[in-house]
Amino acid sequence: MAQNSTDMAQILPILQNLMANLLSPDNNTRSNAEKTLNLEWSIAQPNSLLLGLAYTMNESPDPSSRGFAAVLLRRVSLKENFGVAEIADAPEGTVWSRVTADTRTQVKSMLLSSLERESDNGARNKVCDTISEVANVEDAWPELLQALFVSSTSGLPALRESAFRIFTGCPQLLVDQNPQSVKDAFIVAFQDSSNNVRLAALKAAVQFLMIAEGTSRSKLDSMIPQMLSVLEPLLINKDEQGLVDSLSALTELAEIYPKAFRPVLPNLLEFGAQVSSNEQMEDSTRQIALEILVTLAEAAPGMCRKQAQFCDKLVHIALSMMANLEDDQDWYIVETLEEEENDDTSVFGEQVMDRLACSLGGKQLLPVAFQLIPTMLSSQEWQKRHAALMAVSAIGEGCFKLMKGELENVLNLVCPYFRDPHPRVRHAACNTIGQLSTDFSPTIQEKYHSIVLQNLIPAMDDEQFPRVQAHAAAAMVNFSEEARKKIIEPYLDTLFERLMNLLTSNKRYVQEQAITTIATVADSAQDLFRKHYSAIVPQLLSVLENASGKEYRLLRGKAIECVTFIALAVGYDVFKADSVKLIELLVRTQSQVVDDDDPQISYLLAAWARLCKVMGQDFLPYLPTVMPPLLKSASLQPDFAVLDADEDASLKYSAEDGWEFATISGQQIGIRTSVLEEKCTAVEMLICYARELGAGFEPYSKQVLELVLPLLKFYFHEGVKFASTAAISPILESMKSSVVLESANTNNPNLSSTPGTKSYEFVNAWTNICNTLLKAIVNEIDDVSFISQLYSSFADCVEVVGDHCLNDEQLKKFSEAVNLILSKSLEQIDSRIKQYNSGEVDEEEARVIGEDEIAESEAMDSVAKAIRLVLKTNTSSFMAYFDQLIPNLVMFANPELGKHDCYALQWFLCVFDDFVELTGPSSWTYSQYFLPAMVQALNLNNKPDERQAAAFGVGICAQYGGAVYAPAVGQAIPSIAAIINDPESLSEENIYATENAVSALVKILIYNQSSLPNFDEVMSLWFSGLPVLYDEDEAGTCYNYLYQILLNNETLLKLLQSYNQQYINHVIPAKYNDKVNPTNLQYLSTITNGLGLLHLVNVLVDVLVQGVLEADLATKLASSLQSVLQSCSDEAKAALWQSIDNEKQQSLQLLGYA
Structure with missing residues (x-):
């Protein structure tokens, strides 16, 4: 129903008085007016409000009132939250959605009337902005489009400008129009006699190109040269504000659609360089002229590199x-x-x-x-x-x-x-x-x-x-x-002296920095810092005890950080005497923190966690003191602000207070990031407590889980998401530790189904965690780095819970999630291959693509980890779901994928290495999918990481696969020999492949001995491939086997003799010709098994010096080495000793082995 004119006459004076109060400089008056606007108008009589504002916008004699009415109309129409949470039945939705259709029709009509009639530039611009906002939420407004087409060709420049200003705010209005007609209209506008019209048209064209798709965009991007023609007159007329506005708009487009600028890049480069190097112009003008070029460099680096x-x-x-x-x-x-x-x-x-x-x-x-x-x-x-x-x-x-x-x-x-x-x-x-x-x-x-x-x-x-x-x-x-502390050690005393001197500076910022630096140096020096403990810690405690006042808060915070870093460095035995006093000071400090922006808060959060790490279980009594403020910080919610595009955000929301703003859909959206940093730190500290305190943290585990699980969807801060995900498994581990203690103290076999027990809570917690993680994995499929964290966390949780941790429904969801990321990764690999094959990828673009692939491969490593642990804990029940992964899995072994240094084959082999290990001989059923690829990947033409995974896999097949794998394993030996005997086998990139090949041979010798017709030959090949120094897991297997040989004199002599003959006959690489004095080498070649002894001694010396073995095995090998040497003549001993370089000789002596 139309608003009665009598009613309007009654409403307008009240509404105009309210508008005046909303602009009042008095805070109380303005605050009361805003409350009245919300409660008595927006909620109670929205139809009257919108119609009254629309009437004022049209009829008020004061242009500032007309403009303010337009602004209020826009703000109120689209507002949802009225700050009236205390009202139980507060309406839902925007005011615009709640008024009658008749009201909306009248308001839209009055908006178009105002557009046509408004003579004041400022008021008209506000009307245009309101029209744009309303158009963005209206499904149909045909009268608007017609009015804009008329306005865009009007004889009045102001109306032409207004049309394009509205198109800028609502470019969707042009989406369904004929692209050629739109283009023609824009090109005419770019040549308009009015500077304002040209600029408005440019902004509108930018916004439309940013949302246009497909053929529409391709037809329109040819008008980029005409868009740039707007710039030159602005420069000639020294209209710097116009330059800033136009270049800012073009920069937005450059970020989204950089390739459209390819034809005009030479001209834009010249123009941008001319403006940005002109020191007579304003800094803002110079900077935006350079900004558009830098944005293009970031968005299309290859295109810019090719531009002279x-x-x-x-x-x-x-x-x-x-x-x-x-x-x-x-x-x-x-x-x-x-x-x-x-x-x-x-x-x-x-x-x-x-x-x-x-x-x-x-x-x-x-x-x-x-x-x-x-x-x-x-x-x-x-x-x-x-x-x-x-x-x-x-x-x-x-x-x-x-x-x-x-x-x-x-x-x-x-x-x-x-x-x-x-x-x-x-x-x-x-x-x-x-x-x-x-x-x-x-x-x-x-x-x-x-x-x-x-x-x-x-x-x-x-x-x-x-x-x-x-x-x-x-x-x-x-x-x-x-x-490393060895690097710091020679400089530590001098450095500490300088830093202590800085503490006497009369500038507090110097003192603060000195304390921070001492903390970092102590962290690097570790136990070497013990000698300086007594010189610095009393001073730090004195700061905490005596430096009061707001101006000292940062200094105190840094002192807290420093003393706890020192405690970590020197150890609890040194720090224990001061621990009680420090904790008392920290408790006192914590109780005195009242301001949310107190810098001591973040320092306290981290300091308590360091103390927990130092003190271990002794920290438990302090947990009730630490946890309440920590949970408060972890529960912080971000502060938001929404401002109009023309409002000055810095007036109320300063960057110093942590506010950051971005422009979205014509509004400034602000978020206070400093709060988020505190929240992130708090969640990270929770990880520390759960990890360090185990079962002692369990009383808080349920509450903390309820806090962190929803944060997997905390999109405002990546650090919070990552830390929350990483916190889950340590919290679950603390709960399990408590379950173990409970189980040890009761005979109840049904704890997990008994409400109130730790076991019952643990089962429920895991169910919630599992479902939350699996859902997040699916939802975050496009965020590669977060997906990696999610899969890793899921795998860690599965490991914590253990056998039979997943039911059929969960296994199904897990396999579906894995298949989803397998498909996604295959798509990404295919996309990269197409990029490479296009021939347009230069060296730097290849580097960027390579970095993306590294990130993806890290995520896939986490997926492989999850598959392994699910298979390990749910072997039989997971097999049916594993079958569903096979079609996607085998695609990763496609040789075509490896042509551009792709991770696919290496990842595929690692997955099936785990599969064979965990399923044993029954894995043979699947061998058709992976065994040919595994054997083929041993070829020297394959990448080192692929050879490494393949060699490791052959060893796994020998160790776990049983007799059924023996023929295939035997057929792989020549390829393994080629890896070991390759002249480049010990290079940095090949060493891990080589060591895994050597380890594969020892597993074949141990587990497939009965099926090897050439056992002695394989053993000699293995021995010649030693030492294994870098892959610690494989080193243990190899040297345990070597120790058994050292205990069997007959086998040892046969092995040494074989090596001797092969070396002399050049069957194996002559690795000692360049390492050993020729005289000694000649002598050793003349004594019985001398070259074999030379190799054995060097193999043992290398591994003992490298320190990769467990102490017990290292001691046994050292003893065996001494026994071997005792059987040699003095001359042979001397020659063998001299074959070891001086540095290794010194290391042997320091270790007590010589």
């Missing part, structure tokens, strides 16, 4: 921006580093270098960058030296492969600038070394620790410039995180 001068121009511009720094005195006198405002242009240039390195790759970027960087480093201007160092820091990750080979030269280039006359250049040198220490770990720590630390440690003495001191200490964190 693309990389060269962008690197020049980025480096120039990075040198755009002022020597601001505030940089030197800040009291807290958070006060520093980043120089936007310089930081943006640095980010560009990082993004270009990651997208274009080192092969293209590195030559350009290092053509400029040395020149900049030698400049008299400190800004250029600073920019050059920061550029090295920025490109390391993206240029990793090439820079790794030149790392020594890079360090020699950077390190002299630790002594630069300008402090900000020295600061940049610290930054660069810190970043390189992260990007190139552990290489930089292992090979170049001397050059790094000889420069970095003295930088902490720069007392005149505390910023440099602090940054040097921060870089030390990066270095120490990946440094």
